[in-house]
Each structure stands twice: as structure tokens, then as C-alpha cells.
Amino acid sequence: MKTKILSLVTMTAMAATVATAAAQHLTGAGGTFPNPIYQRWFTEYSASHPGVQINYQSVGSGAGIRQISQGIVDFGASDGPMTDKQLADSKQKLLHIPTVLGGVVPAYNLPGINAELKFSGDVIADIYLGKITKWNDPRLAKDNPGVNLPSHSILPVYRSDGSGTNYIFTDYLSKMSPTFKQKIGSATSVEWPLGVGQKGNEGVSGMIRNSPYSFGYVELIYAVQNKMLFGLVKNSAGNWIKASTETVSAAAAGAAKNMPADYRVSITNAPGANSFPISSFTWLLIPEPSKDAAKGKVLHDFLEWMLDHGEAEAASMTYAPLPAPVVARVRKTIAQVH
Amino acid sequence: MNKPETISQSTAPDEPKLQLPTIKTMAAQAEGGLQGAAAPSVPSVIRNFLQAKSSGRMADGAFATVMVVCGLSIFAIVLLIVFVLVSNSRLSIHAFGWKFFATQTWDPVSGDFGALPFIYGTVVSSLLAVLMAVPLALAVSIFLLDICPKFLRGPISFLTELLAAIPSVVYGLWGVFVLVPIIRDQVGPLLEKYLGWTGLFVEPNFGVGMFTASVILAIMIFPVISSISRDVMRAVPVNQREAVLALGATRWEMLRIGVLRNARMGIVGSVILGLGRALGETIAVTMVIGNHPGIVKNLFAPGYTLASVIANEFTEATGDLYLSALIEIGLALFLVTIVVNAIARLLVWAVVRGNPGSAH
Numbered sequence: 001m002k003t004k005i006l007s008l009v010t011m012t013a014m015a016a017t018v019a020t021a022a023a024q025h026l027t028g029a030g031g032t033f034p035n036p037i038y039q040r041w042f043t044e045y046s047a048s049h050p051g052v053q054i055n056y057q058s059v060g061s062g063a064g065i066r067q068i069s070q071g072i073v074d075f076g077a078s079d080g081p082m083t084d085k086q087l088a089d090s091k092q093k094l095l096h097i098p099t100v101l102g103g104v105v106p107a108y109n110l111p112g113i114n115a116e117l118k119f120s121g122d123v124i125a126d127i128y129l130g131k132i133t134k135w136n137d138p139r140l141a142k143d144n145p146g147v148n149l150p151s152h153s154i155l156p157v158y159r160s161d162g163s164g165t166n167y168i169f170t171d172y173l174s175k176m177s178p179t180f181k182q183k184i185g186s187a188t189s190v191e192w193p194l195g196v197g198q199k200g201n202e203g204v205s206g207m208i209r210n211s212p213y214s215f216g217y218v219e220l221i222y223a224v225q226n227k228m229l230f231g232l233v234k235n236s237a238g239n240w241i242k243a244s245t246e247t248v249s250a251a252a253a254g255a256a257k258n259m260p261a262d263y264r265v266s267i268t269n270a271p272g273a274n275s276f277p278i279s280s281f282t283w284l285l286i287p288e289p290s291k292d293a294a295k296g297k298v299l300h301d302f303l304e305w306m307l308d309h310g311e312a313e314a315a316s317m318t319y320a321p322l323p324a325p326v327v328a329r330v331r332k333t334i335a336q337v338h
Numbered sequence: 339m340n341k342p343e344t345i346s347q348s349t350a351p352d353e354p355k356l357q358l359p360t361i362k363t364m365a366a367q368a369e370g371g372l373q374g375a376a377a378p379s380v381p382s383v384i385r386n387f388l389q390a391k392s393s394g395r396m397a398d399g400a401f402a403t404v405m406v407v408c409g410l411s412i413f414a415i416v417l418l419i420v421f422v423l424v425s426n427s428r429l430s431i432h433a434f435g436w437k438f439f440a441t442q443t444w445d446p447v448s449g450d451f452g453a454l455p456f457i458y459g460t461v462v463s464s465l466l467a468v469l470m471a472v473p474l475a476l477a478v479s480i481f482l483l484d485i486c487p488k489f490l491r492g493p494i495s496f497l498t499e500l501l502a503a504i505p506s507v508v509y510g511l512w513g514v515f516v517l518v519p520i521i522r523d524q525v526g527p528l529l530e531k532y533l534g535w536t537g538l539f540v541e542p543n544f545g546v547g548m549f550t551a552s553v554i555l556a557i558m559i560f561p562v563i564s565s566i567s568r569d570v571m572r573a574v575p576v577n578q579r580e581a582v583l584a585l586g587a588t589r590w591e592m593l594r595i596g597v598l599r600n601a602r603m604g605i606v607g608s609v610i611l612g613l614g615r616a617l618g619e620t621i622a623v624t625m626v627i628g629n630h631p632g633i634v635k636n637l638f639a640p641g642y643t644l645a646s647v648i649a650n651e652f653t654e655a656t657g658d659l660y661l662s663a664l665i666e667i668g669l670a671l672f673l674v675t676i677v678v679n680a681i682a683r684l685l686v687w688a689v690v691r692g693n694p695g696s697a698h
Contacts, residue, residue, distance in 0.1 A: 032653075059653060060653030060654045061654055061656070062653060062654040062655050062656040062661075063653055063654075065656060066656075083656075086656065153542065155542075155544055160624070160629035160646075160650045161649075161650040161651065161653070161654070162446075162650065162651045162652075162653060162654025162655060163654060164654075184447070185447035185448070186447070187446050187447045188446075188654040188655075188656065189446045189650070189651045189654065189655075190445075190446060190447055191443070191444055191445040191446070191447070191631075192630065194630070195630065196544055196546055196628045196629070196630060196640050197628060197629030197630055197640070197642075197650075198546075198625075198629065199624055199625065199629070199649075199650060203514075203625065206514055206515075207546070210514075210515075210518060210519060210545070211522075211544055211545065
């Protein structure tokens with residue numbers, strides 16, 4: 001009897017091993033910004049597609065680009081588009097597939113003021129350049145009529161860790177201020193001339209919460225989920241826009257007309273009356289073709305599933321979904337994935 | 339060993355039951371004529387058993403070989419680390435040369451890198467931390483050794499060792515939520531009022547900065563220095579202290595001449611160990627130092643350390659040169675640690691040279 005049970009157990013174990021061997025295991029690596037929704041997508045996809053396991057490691061966009069370029073992982077992910085040089089250096093041809101969008105919002109701490117302040121891009125740039133140093137600067141006062149701004153020094157806070165958030169924010173400020181572009185430029189880490197650096201959204205928001213008269217920037221998702229007070233930003237149509245999943249998606253729709261075929265596009269300061277200007281795609285980096293045809297098929301099926309089911313879940317997690325015109329284009333692109 | 343009857347054991351009430359065998363004072367003990375481990379009067383059963391096995395020679399040989407391999411593995415590990423650091427930072431070494439350690443720019447956008455502000459931040463924050471931690475740690479050790487009532491001794495040493503076991507990210511969180519507001523609102527204004535003239539404490543004080551980082555580091559290295567120096571002081575033979583007292587010394591003179599003087603090698607060792615921890619500490623410092631590179635006299639200003647810049651920027655570093663520069667930062671940290679340790683050892687050597695033997 002005992003041996004029977006034992007052999008049964010062994011056989012079951014063997015069967016399980018065989019089943020796993022036949023299953024498809026995919027590994028991806030990349031940015032931390034889309035990690036929560038990617039984890040949810042991959043878990044749901046694995047649950048509804050037995051035999052498929054997709055594992056995502058949020059090691060950072062830079063590491064994601066390196067690993068997919070060298071073929072260490074099956075797909076990569078990045079919060080900023082790869083440069084031409086990076087694409088040329090890659091050992092395999094890579095497609096950029098936009099998945100969801102994120103936004104970056106200005107946050108501040110002004111004791112006694114609970115109004116949603118308004119910031120235009122050139123004002124934010126000059127705060128970080130040290131040209132605007134007081135809260136009651138005429139340019140800030142002009143944008144915020146009726147708010148009694150204090151004559152206190154501004155403490156600029158920035159993200160010290162390399163991040164997609166930095167990339168989006170500095171990309172926007174570089175478009176809005178030639179001086180910012182020339183002196184600081186846009187990248188995942190830049191050389192800030194002044195201010196205090198903190199690690200992560202939690203570090204920046206903690207610093208702002210704890211320091212009166214500070215100014216900084218955090219991801220939209222983080223600000224919404226932590227019920228932070230954040231400011232409005234002027235878009236290219238001249239409207240003051242509050243960031244939300246709708247206004248961020250609107251930016252992608254506004255930029256859709258002039259989007260290049262490879263989706264490597266910055267959509268900061270996008271056209272459109274309702275576009276939030278500090279928005280960006282986040283991308284999956286898919287090898288084309290895959291080294292292993294079976295894995296390529298799984299990636300293709302997953303991307304189809306993402307457009308049909310995944311995008312609908314984005315808004316509930318405060319990620320902005322791709323707007324309809326972009327979805328239609330991505331659907332054509334992923335036909336090439338195999 | 340020594341004849342136990344030359345010294346009465348009852349004269350040593352404070353003598354701990356267990357001597358630490360690793361401490362160099364074993365020799366001092368022998369000289370001092372204190373009781374050693376009492377030789378067994380009956381041949382041990384275990385020894386008889388081992389001798390019966392008669393594989394002693396082979397076992398000794400094998401043991402010696404294993405020990406040599408273990409000892410040499412230290413060289414292998416260090417060489418491997420240096421090799422990996424140097425080979426991976428080749429690009430940056432080639433591009434910037436020695437200038438890397440002497441320039442102040444750190445601009446990932448234009449690809450211009452220099453490590454000086456980070457080296458400065460690492461060295462200054464660690465030295466300040468040691469300055470703050472050493473007097474406190476020594477005071478606690480002396481208190482525990484000689485002055486502390488028995489019922490307090492256990493709890494204090496337990497809590498000191500507990501401090502050493504707290505993960506550094508917890509220290510960082512505590513720093514952000516508790517220490518930063520205190521330094522911004524209470525300690526900062528006081529320091530500025532009384533020490534502002536030195537130029538070291540000048541507004542604006544945001545709570546985060548070099549000073550706060552040093553305080554966190556001081557709290558983190560204090561338990562290491564304190565518990566090791568306490569063990570070293572406890573290992574000073576009691577008859578040394580009694581001899582000093584017998585010559586008419588006061589309690590302080592006894593501690594200074596009888597204890598601190600004899601234990602100074604061990605104390606310096608504990609300080610070097612603490613300094614090592616301070617130099618390499620990453621996450622707690624990153625959370626409170628302000629992460630803004632710069633070389634300024636004002637300790638309230640934000641700073642940046644070598645370990646912090648690696649922690650902050652390594653994951654998202656995309657360009658080859660950028661990555662290589664970050665690895666060279668690691669190399670710089672390695673070199674700074676070596677240089678600081680070497681200076682500390684030189685200092686010890688210079689102090690001890692004059693009167694050999696007194697501490698051994």
C-alpha cells in the first residue's frame with residue numbers, strides 16, 4: 001500500500017515535470033513605472049492561458065534595454081525610447097510597442113494654501129534653473145491670480161535616482177525652455193544646478209510633505225493613490241490642465257497624427273485642447289523575429305490580448321490607456337511579431 | 339602557565355568568568371601572572387580517545403592546508419574585486435584618466451563625469467560620524483565597565499547590541515521621519531545661533547544634508563565601536579588596574595592609565611571597523627543626505643556620497659560610458675576605503691612605536 005502511494009506520488013511529480021517542460025516560460029525585464037500593471041497582466045494572462053508563464057523583473061529601464069539588447073531576456077521594457085545608437089548596438093532587431101501612458105505632476109507644500117496652483121512649463125524650468133527663487137515671483141503671481149503667495153524661498157526637490165519620471169519631466173522642460181535644454185538637458189538622471197534630491201516617488205513626496213515651501217514632481221499614479229495635492233500645467237493650446245488618465249490619454253491621441261512608425265516619440269507638450277503636457281508612453285521592447293518561434297507566438301498572442309482585454313483594466317489602476325487611434329496602429333504593428 | 343597560588347583569586351571580583359581568547363591580552367595575561375585556563379589534573383577522556391586514533395599527523399597536515407587556503411582566499415577575493423572594477427571601468431578610465439578623481443562635473447546628459455564631490459561627501463560624512471560616535475561609544479564602554487550599577491549593565495549592553503542589528507533602511511526611515519524634522523526645527527537653529535560664526539552651520543537648513551547624514555551614521559557605527567571597545571577594556575587584566583590604584587591613582591587616572599592605555603590598540607581597531615561601515619553605508623545616507631553633489635563648507639547643505647550615487651543611478655544608466663563611470667565610482671570607493679584605513683593604521687603605528695610592548 002505504502003509503495004503504491006509512493007509510486008503514485010512519483011508519477012504525479014514526473015507528470016508535473018513533463019507538463020512544465022512543455023510549457024512556455026518567458027522572462028522580461030525593464031522599467032519600474034509600469035511594473036504594477038505588467039505584473040497584473042502577466043498573472044491574468046498566465047491564469048487564462050495554461051502552460052504560459054511570463055515573468056517580469058522591474059530592474060529599471062536601463063537594465064531592461066541592456067538585457068534585451070544582449071538577448072538575455074525574451075522581451076524588455078522601457079520608460080524612455082531607445083536612442084538610435086542603442087538600437088544600432090543591439091544584437092537583435094527590436095520593436096517598440098507602447099502599452100500604457102503615465103504623467104508627471106507638479107507637487108508643492110505651501111502652508112495655509114490649499115488651492116490647486118497653476119504652473120506653466122517655462123516657470124517650472126526657471127524654478128529648477130534658479131531664476132525664480134521666491135513663491136511670490138511676479139510670473140507665478142500672474143498665473144495664479146487671487147492666491148496670496150508668500151514671499152518665501154522655494155526649495156526645489158528632484159528625483160535623485162535615475163528614472164523614467166526624470167526623463168519625461170526634463171524632456172518637457174527642455175521643450176519649454178531653451179536655457180533648460182542647453183544647461184541641463186533631458187535624461188533619466190541629469191545634473192541639477194540646485195535643490196535637494198530624494199530617491200523614488202516616496203522620497204520626493206515625503207520631502208515635500210515634510211518641508212514647507214518646497215516644490216517637486218511625482219508620477220501621476222503616485223499622487224492620485226496617495227491623495228496628494230498637485231498643480232495644473234498649461235498645455236500647448238494655452239489651457240490649464242489637471243492631470244488625469246483622460247487628459248494623459250488625450251495627449252497620446254493629440255500626438256497620434258504625427259507619430260512615427262516605430263512609436264519612438266515624445267508626447268510631452270502634445271497638441272490638443274485637453275492634452276496634459278507632461279505625459280509619456282511606456283514601451284515593451286519586442287525582438288523581431290524572436291529567436292524561438294514558440295516564444296514569438298506567445299508574445300504575439302499576449303500583445304493581442306493586451307489590446308483586447310488589458311487596456312480596459314489600465315484606468316482602474318490609474319494608468320492612462322492607449323487612445324483608439326493608437327490602438328488601431330499598434331494592432332497592425334504586432335502582426336509582425338512572431 | 340603560571341602558578342595560580344602567586345595571586346589570590348579573590349582579589350579579582352570584577353574579573354569576568356570568560357576571557358576572550360582572541361584578544362591580544364592573552365599574552366599580557368601571561369605576563370601579568372593571572373590565572374589562565376587551569377590545566378586539567380586528570381588526563382582527559384577525549385584526549386585519550388584522540389591519541390588512540392593516532393591520525394594526528396594527517397589531521398594536522400590537512401588542517402594546516404585548509405587554513406592556508408582560507409587565508410589566501412582573502413587575497414583572491416580582493417584581487418578579483420579590483421580586477422572586475424578596473425576592467426569594467428576601462429572606458430571611463432580611458433576617457434577621463436586621473437582627472438576623474440579631481441573634477442566636479444557629473445553630467446549624464448553630456449557624458450562628462452568626475453567623482454570629487456562624491457569622494458568629499460563620503461570622507462566628510464564618515465569622519466564627522468566617527469568624531470561624534472567615538473566619545474559617546476567610549477563613554478558608554480567605560481560606564482559599563484566600571485561605574486554602571488549591575489542591574490543596568492545587562493539592559494544597556496543588550497540595547498547597544500540591538501542597535502547594531504537594526505537594518506540600515508530602518509535607520510533611513512527613522513532619519514526621514516524623526517531626525518530630519520528635529521534637526522530642521524530644533525537642533526539646526528541652535529547650532530546656527532551658537533556655531534554659525536564658524537561657517538559650518540549656515541541657513542538655509544532643510545533638515546536633509548551632510549550634518550543629518552553624519553548623525554545617522556554616528557548612531558549606526560556607535561554600537562560597533564562601543565561593544566568592541568568594551569570587550570577590549572574588559573580584557574585588560576584586573577591586576578593592572580589594581581596596581582594603578584595601589585599607587586594612589588584616582589578612578590579617572592586608573593581608567594586612563596590602567597585601562598584606556600592598555601586597550602588602545604583594540605579601541606583603534608573598533609574605530610577603524612566603524613569607519614569602514616560609515617564609508618560604505620548606502621541606503622540610510624541616501625535617504626537623508628539630499629543627493630546634491632557639491633563641495634561646500636556649510637554642513638546644512640545637501641551632499642552626495644560615492645555609495646549613494648551608485649545606488650541612485652545604476653539601474654537606469656543606459657550609456658556605456660555612463661555605466662563605466664559609475665563602476666569607476668565603485669573603484670573610487672574601494673580606493674578611499676584603502677587610503678583611509680592605511681592612514682588610520684599609520685596613525686596607530688606612529689603612536690605605538692614609542693613604547694612597544696605596553697599594549698601587547
